[in-house]
Amino acid sequence: MSLSGSAPHAPRLAPRRAGDRRRTARVVIAGSALLLVAAALAAVLTGPSNIAAASLFAALVGDGSGLSARDAIVLHDVRLPRLVLGALVGAVLAVSGAMMQGLFRNPLADPGLVGVTAGATVAAVAAIVLGEGALAGLAALAGLYFLPAGAFVGALGAMILLYAIATRGGRTSIATLLLAGLAVTAAANAVTGLMIFAADDQQLRDVTFWTLGSLGGATWGRISAVLPFIALLLAAIPLVARGLDALVLGEAEAVHLGTDVERLKRIVIVGVAAACGAAVAVAGSIGFVGIVVPHLLRLVMGPSNRQLLPATALCGAALLVVADALCRILVAPAELPIGILTALIGAPVFVVLLLRRHGGGL
Amino acid sequence: MIDGRDLVFAVRDRRLVDRVSLAVAAGTVTIVVGPNGAGKSTLLRLLAGDLAPTSGRVTLDGTDLARLSPSQLAGRRAVLPQQVALAFPFTVDEVVRLGADAGRRHVLRRSGAGEPGPSEADLVETVLAEVGLPGWGGRLYPQLSGGEQQRVQFARVLAQVHDPVVEGPDGSPLPRLLFLDEPTASLDIRHQIDLLARARRWARGGGAVLAVIHDLNLAAEFADRIVVLSGGTIAAEGPPAATLTDAVVARVFGLSGIVGRLPPPHLPYILPQARL
Known part of the structure; x- marks a missing residue:
């Protein structure tokens, strides 16, 4: 590890205590916010349909009179919802990863790797297939919320199963965790396969969407459907950050420091399940964001969750917004599924993390 | 203060702690000694509230431990575990600040009303100096040696219980544990003595210390009371002087003739070579 305890790059405004990385962290958080703004502007400006940057800016800050009707539709109904959805999904995937890593006390935990996404996917697919059959009544009742709610249930089930299998006496063996994730994923994929087998052609096309991951389906309606679930996780950040820091010492030690560890676990498990379920419901499975973003940020600002979680949210949002923009322009006019791009970036980082832990014991 | 009555802790049919009653009084150092597997750490964890007894009960000022929240307990007692491995590379400063932060948030009220406590930064620097690691805040905890990590802990x-006594809601003094x-x-002989001397000084300030220690000589020097388990x-x-006798040591550890006596006040000492 080339981590520097004193993080020498922070501006020197007042005498600072060695080892206190909070000022560095604040600089990183501010930088992440700027990064997100820049990414958002870049994303709005890119796309297959050419809109002049000047008229877009005028439209964004003014009344939009400088924009043709077609361009106005592209901006308000295509690019903006896609931008907002990308930012929300990126933020919750990254925060979910960071929170799971804190809960399982392991930097390799990630909703995609340990089967939470698979659990959400199977439930989402079931919702699509059964929503027109056995559960039609329920689907009509829940409306737009049916899919995210179903995915939430699937993610929650996977999360609870995982915790029950991999954690003994407050200690989580990462080997057991990853293997349990493998088992959960395999089981979930089998059920998903079964659903696909039973699906008709239209359902099949809907289902294919989940397995690749895309932000292409973004609409304001879908955003409002997943927003409550996403808000649940983001609202949990101030509630769990301090407790997750104490948990770094161990479960008993966290209790000694006054943390209600059982409550902490419940909040993280439900929050992560809700947000991952929502993300899967609206964008399919997009992997590795939860591994890459917290890991890189820890290198820069240290692992303290009170600063790490907000920075993770901002950087995760920026990362996915940029990745989505790349997906749209790399192979234009076609579109690269975003899950492929994040896996291309994320898998090598994961391997590096694994190698780093060599000798530390799994 | 803390009071354990008829404590039993059983795993399946095996009783690790079997009908032990032990109370710890404010202002004193109680040291538990005994052979491996005697149940020392289990007893400590029962009294600290980490484990729920199979039967019997532990009370703090008359209230059952099970009825106190982690936050209420954190304001009254701190626990130094055997070894702490961090899941993520915190700096020494960040580790110590966890204690300072917990002590500040969970405490009822500091004694000596009106007088503000030291700032968090000062408190961290103070306690690091007290364990012989002044200015070590910037070091990464995982890169320290085992003994250094222990001193950071x-x-x-x-930092969590720096004042040995705090005030209750009605202004009455509440000793901490x-x-x-x-x-x-994992400490060298010099730091063994420094650590226990610091703990005894804390107890003299009104707190109560309960320690599990293997070294009988350290126990003899620093304990007000010894419990042989x-x-x-x-x-x-x-x-x-009454507990570390040849008879007890022979019975419990199976080693005879190794207890000697210093000149008055007749502190016992252990000389393992004396058995030869």
Whole structure:
């Protein structure tokens, strides 16, 4: 590890205590916010349909009179919802990863790797297939919320199963965790396969969407459907950050420091399940964001969750917004599924993390 | 203060702690000694509230531990565990600040009303100096040696309960507790003595210390009361001179003739070579 305890790059405004990385962290958080703004502007400006940057800016800050009707539709109904959805999904995937890593006390935990996404996917697919059959009544009742709610249930089930299998006496063996994730994923994929087998052609096309991951389906309606679930996780950040820091010492030690560890676990498990379920419901499975973003940020600002979680949210949002923009322009006019791009970036980082832990014991 | 009555802790049919009653009084250092597997750490964890007894009960000022929240307990007692491995590379400063932060948030009220406590930064620097690591805040904890890590953890615990006495809601003084589970195991002889001297000074300030220690000489020097545990039950209990006797040591550890006496006040000492 080339981590520097004193993080020498922070501006020197007042005498600072060695080892206190909070000022560095604040600089990183501010930088992440700027990064997100820049990414958002870049994303709005890119796309297959050419809109002049000047008229877009005028439209964004003014009344939009400088924009043709077609361009106005592209901006308000295509690019903006896609931008907002990308930012929300990126933020919750990254925060979910960071929170799971804190809960399982392991930097390799990630909703995609340990089967939470698979659990959400199977439930989402079931919702699509059964929503027109056995559960039609329920689907009509829940409306737009049916899919995210179903995915939430699937993610929650996977999360609870995982915790029950991999954690003994407050200690989580990462080997057991990853293997349990493998088992959960395999089981979930089998059920998903079964659903696909039973699906008709239209359902099949809907289902294919989940397995690749895309932000292409973004609409304001879908955003409002997943927003409550996403808000649940983001609202949990101030509630769990301090407790997750104490948990770094161990479960008993966290209790000694006054943390209600059982409550902490419940909040993280439900929050992560809700947000991952929502993300899967609206964008399919997009992997590795939860591994890459917290890991890189820890290198820069240290692992303290009170600063790490907000920075993770901002950087995760920026990362996915940029990745989505790349997906749209790399192979234009076609579109690269975003899950492929994040896996291309994320898998090598994961391997590096694994190698780093060599000798530390799994 | 803390009071354990008829404590039993059983795993399946095996009783690790078997009908032990032990109370710890404010202002004193109580040290639990005994052979491996005697149930020392289990007893400490029962009294600290980590484990729920199979039968019997532990009370703090008359209230059952099970009815106190982690936050309420954190304001009254700190626990130094045997060894702490971090999941993520915190700096020494960040580790100690966890203790300072917990002590500040969970405490009822500091004694000596009106007088503001030290700032968090000062408190962290103070406790690091007290464990002989002044200015070590910037070091990464995982890169320290085992003994240094142990001293950082002691600093964290001291930061949590730095004042040995706090005030209750009605203004009455509430002594705090310090649990030390084999605090000296990875320390050199100098830091073993420093750590226990600091703990005793804390107790003299009005707090109560309960420690599990293997080294009988350290126990003899620093304990006001020694509890000799063997097979889950108390084999002997009392001041060092009365408990660390040839008879008790022979019975519990199976080594005869190794206890000597210093000149008055007749502190016992252990000389293992004397058995030869």
